[in-house]
Amino acid sequence: MHPGDANYKHPDRPQEKITGRASGNNRIKQKSTTNSQFPSSSKANYLLPFDILGGRSHSEWYFYSMIILDGRVASKAIKEKLSNDVKVLVSKGERPPHLAAILVGKDPASEFYVSSKVKSCEETGFKSTLVKYEDVSEDDLIEKIVELNKDETVDGILVQLPLPRHISSKNIISAIDPEKDVDGFHPVNAGNLMLGNESYLPATPYGIMLLLEHYKLDIKGKHAVVIGRSNIVGRPISILLSNNTHPGNATVTLTHSQTADLGKICADADIIVAAIGKPGFVKAHMVKDGAIVIDVGINRVDDDSPKGYKITGDVDYENVAPKTSYITPVPGGVGLMTIAALLKNTLKSRLLRI
Amino acid sequence: MHPGDANYKHPDRPQEKITGRASGNNRIKQKSTTNSQFPSSSKANYLLPFDILGGRSHSEWYFYSMIILDGRVASKAIKEKLSNDVKVLVSKGERPPHLAAILVGKDPASEFYVSSKVKSCEETGFKSTLVKYEDVSEDDLIEKIVELNKDETVDGILVQLPLPRHISSKNIISAIDPEKDVDGFHPVNAGNLMLGNESYLPATPYGIMLLLEHYKLDIKGKHAVVIGRSNIVGRPISILLSNNTHPGNATVTLTHSQTADLGKICADADIIVAAIGKPGFVKAHMVKDGAIVIDVGINRVDDDSPKGYKITGDVDYENVAPKTSYITPVPGGVGLMTIAALLKNTLKSRLLRI
Numbered sequence: 265m266h267p268g269d270a271n272y273k274h275p276d277r278p279q280e281k282i283t284g285r286a287s288g289n290n291r292i293k294q295k296s297t298t299n300s301q302f303p304s305s306s307k308a309n310y311l312l313p314f315d316i317l318g319g320r321s322h323s324e325w326y327f328y329s330m331i332i333l334d335g336r337v338a339s340k341a342i343k344e345k346l347s348n349d350v351k352v353l354v355s356k357g358e359r360p361p362h363l364a365a366i367l368v369g370k371d372p373a374s375e376f377y378v379s380s381k382v383k384s385c386e387e388t389g390f391k392s393t394l395v396k397y398e399d400v401s402e403d404d405l406i407e408k409i410v411e412l413n414k415d416e417t418v419d420g421i422l423v424q425l426p427l428p429r430h431i432s433s434k435n436i437i438s439a440i441d442p443e444k445d446v447d448g449f450h451p452v453n454a455g456n457l458m459l460g461n462e463s464y465l466p467a468t469p470y471g472i473m474l475l476l477e478h479y480k481l482d483i484k485g486k487h488a489v490v491i492g493r494s495n496i497v498g499r500p501i502s503i504l505l506s507n508n509t510h511p512g513n514a515t516v517t518l519t520h521s522q523t524a525d526l527g528k529i530c531a532d533a534d535i536i537v538a539a540i541g542k543p544g545f546v547k548a549h550m551v552k553d554g555a556i557v558i559d560v561g562i563n564r565v566d567d568d569s570p571k572g573y574k575i576t577g578d579v580d581y582e583n584v585a586p587k588t589s590y591i592t593p594v595p596g597g598v599g600l601m602t603i604a605a606l607l608k609n610t611l612k613s614r615l616l617r618i
Numbered sequence: 619m620h621p622g623d624a625n626y627k628h629p630d631r632p633q634e635k636i637t638g639r640a641s642g643n644n645r646i647k648q649k650s651t652t653n654s655q656f657p658s659s660s661k662a663n664y665l666l667p668f669d670i671l672g673g674r675s676h677s678e679w680y681f682y683s684m685i686i687l688d689g690r691v692a693s694k695a696i697k698e699k700l701s702n703d704v705k706v707l708v709s710k711g712e713r714p715p716h717l718a719a720i721l722v723g724k725d726p727a728s729e730f731y732v733s734s735k736v737k738s739c740e741e742t743g744f745k746s747t748l749v750k751y752e753d754v755s756e757d758d759l760i761e762k763i764v765e766l767n768k769d770e771t772v773d774g775i776l777v778q779l780p781l782p783r784h785i786s787s788k789n790i791i792s793a794i795d796p797e798k799d800v801d802g803f804h805p806v807n808a809g810n811l812m813l814g815n816e817s818y819l820p821a822t823p824y825g826i827m828l829l830l831e832h833y834k835l836d837i838k839g840k841h842a843v844v845i846g847r848s849n850i851v852g853r854p855i856s857i858l859l860s861n862n863t864h865p866g867n868a869t870v871t872l873t874h875s876q877t878a879d880l881g882k883i884c885a886d887a888d889i890i891v892a893a894i895g896k897p898g899f900v901k902a903h904m905v906k907d908g909a910i911v912i913d914v915g916i917n918r919v920d921d922d923s924p925k926g927y928k929i930t931g932d933v934d935y936e937n938v939a940p941k942t943s944y945i946t947p948v949p950g951g952v953g954l955m956t957i958a959a960l961l962k963n964t965l966k967s968r969l970l971r972i
Contacts, residue, residue, distance in 0.1 A: 451806050452806055454813050455807065456805050458809065458854075459808050460849070485878040493860060495814070499812060499857070506847060515873050517870065519869050524840075529841075
């Protein structure tokens, strides 16, 4: 049985290719069939009435296999579209979009993220400028931002976080012109997001929405549980999922460190968004059969590999994935979407500047 | 048994005065006792383990009576404090806070709200200016707002909503200086609310938080269900309840017109905030025994009274109230807190201007 809405289908996936998958402790037999009668209810109808089941009993019902929400596939599709848009722009004699990225310090993770963004700019025909400081004062950094704000050839400004302790992220973000704030962290953009107005959406939550859109997942009326209330992911994604948009219109519960009985709340969810920064935090018993699981975690965990570490998400993927209808891998999931979203914001800013 | 946390006590209410009240279909016997062993769990522990019950069985356990969260009492206390603060300010040779209210058109409800606000200003020693238009163009209204923005003797500007159709509320609100936006509707204030920064909180959600504070209700870890996702109440209160503040730190589910199984979600809630604008929408079966119910609705319902109507909330008060631990009446609840919150914002703006 399909766990949710009839629209929850991979666009490229033929209806006939239905395979068995784990459902709690029960393995369901593999069988090919078409299931056009899936009810479009917002509940995960694991106990459908007999008539909806077409006269078959529950034990005879069949499952879709788990589908990976592949950030590589979705971000590639978005970047190809962006690349074409830039070509059209340039063919009309306009300059390409230009992203200015600022990196302070030598944090290896930050260096990796910024260089990924710069590389993605190159791949899609965007211009990028990387401003690197070994160290810098808050005043000098603000001065640089003011300069970039005034520079009419710059469309987007991003300051890679976290910043060193002596610099207030809040002051830095507030200094960015909201119309160039392609990371969507400025209070004006946060406010417009909250109010459902046009804004630059923060890149990670926007990336998640783009992923849902790419896989044509209709989340209307579904119960989404967001784990983590950070300003960068948890809070904004909880708003975007519940706004009156498409995708959107989910019923959202935002959970956090003070939440009681998190496991029970998660186990009721049709959709789980894990953004808590704890490797393997979401265990199989916290996930309902057929749920959609979005893993935002990017955690570095020591291992015996030559690198000495591996990147893992906030979800115990190995045990959770077989229970889900859709799940994002880490790496290769939300992280790549974040960059695609950033580029989309930068192109939008470029087009608004013509 | 007390439905929630040991801290959930009216500050002025002696512990000994415990009276029976309705619990679902069962009436619990009245008995005086002190209950220092109430568990500080965030779940509504209606089925406590036997040992926590001190050896008594569930049927021997006792209930607090329902307590009215009285907006008259709480707003009076806040206004008395504001009044004193203004006296101190004036005694130092400073001018009192000054609220400028703008009313467009002749909607009786809007006229009533604005005149209540002006009257409250008078009562607390605030200066107020009422700018009334029978009709006005958007441009002329914006011009007036710009004038008030520049006027250094004005601390707060509020435009009574709704506005006539030919005027864009969004444009009008955006025209108000965020530092004088004591209604807290400007995107900058919305964004700072969302980000947990200092801001002018929108008056109704802020009023609800002040009411929780007045009655010293600790909502940390409780499950709050907000009904309605408006920018004026539902969305911001869902954020305030879940922010890492005190009161705050609740686990919040925001529900709306697309929510499936609303009754079931509400019936699990420790706290319900009804802000949907439908008279008597929240029925007894949707409310858990011992829940806290905040009724934001102000609905005009026709009746046989000389006035021809009565004001009712979004909650079926008569049937719901006996099940709750705390409930706001309508009128006399959240509405009065809204005005107190507005005055608090205006005083804050005045103090920041010195």
